[in-house]
Amino acid sequence: MTVIEKLEQEKKLLSPVFSGKTGNPGTFGFRGNLVLKEAAKFADEARPPEIMADQVILWTDSEKIRFMGCHVDSLAHLELIVEALKPYLDASGKYFVFAGNIDISEKYHIELGGIGFYVLPLDEATVWNEMLECLTLDRGDIKRLGSGEKIDAVANAASSFSGKFKNITFAEGLAVMGPVRIPENRPV
DSSP: OOOOHHHHHTTTTEEEEEEESSSSSOOOOEEEEEEEOOOOOOTOOOOOOSSSEEEEEEOSSSSEEEEEEEOOOOOOHHHHEEEEEGGOOTTTEEEEEEEETTTTTTEEEEEEEEEEEEEEEESSSSSSHHHHTTTTTOHHHTSSSSSHHHHHHHHHHHHHHOOEEEEEHHHHHHHOOOOBBBBBSOOO
């Protein structure tokens, strides 16, 4: 069973835009949402998740997530990402988290649970577009590729990424993060 299948079985992956084999042999991709915290359940009532990571891009081999990009409303949710994905994360993986409440001019590298995360602001665009820009990939070069092959291209570029971001601890990140913003950019 693949990592993607395990996460689907655990009901952690929602709203897939793509889920399946990519163009590289033995690799699998997913684009959609990731459940970080379930809502309280009453009887057999189905409720939407309390906290989710959206615009998630995962690229895995049969055992580990080797690349991830996603958006969360708050940097504090980084801890929930580690909780949700811990068995599937690897110290050699490349993980990019776009947090909605960090200073637009800052970029951090935060290690949490032995895993390194590149934490960036989401500059009013999509995680996909931000990843292309961060990894200096030309849209024209991947335009004609299939969905899985596009994930391969981003993941392959991310594997050699060595951007120099400010190293901070998770606690330091929590201390400097701003209020969570709703889509109209008003503090909650």
